[in-house]
Amino acid sequence: MKAVVGDTVIAQAPQEDLIQIEGNWYFPPSSVNQALLEKSPTPYTCPWKGECQYFTVDVAGQRLQDRAWSYPEPYPTAFDRVGKDFSNYVAFWKEVKVVD
Structure with a gap:
């Protein structure tokens, strides 16, 4: 998937390497082109996943604010709910399309 x-x-990885959480595909950190992401100061804490890190996606000068996010240190109880460790996996929103 891409x-x-x-x-x-x-980002690009086989579907079996991704994790689906609440309808969003989370890509393994090694599959993400980090050069296209810039950490955002936008704060958010999910009640069950933990503190979120948002990213601005920068593609050819088009800056898409907070269109990617990850959980660097999810709550340990979130691993039980998801079924595996998703620390630093990256999900995308809106203009960033996830396709086969």
Whole structure:
């Protein structure tokens, strides 16, 4: 699967390496082109996953604020709910499309 903006691939991994949480596909950190992500100061804490790190996706000068996020240190109880460790896995939103 791929996370793309236009023709630019931001992340790519086999579906079996991704984790689906609440309808969003989370990509393993090693599959993400970190050069296209910039940490965002936007704060958010999920009541069951923990503190979130948002990212601005920057593709060819198009800056998409808070369109990617991860959980660097999820709550330990979240692992039980999800079924595996998803620390630093990255999910995408809106203009970043996840496709086969």
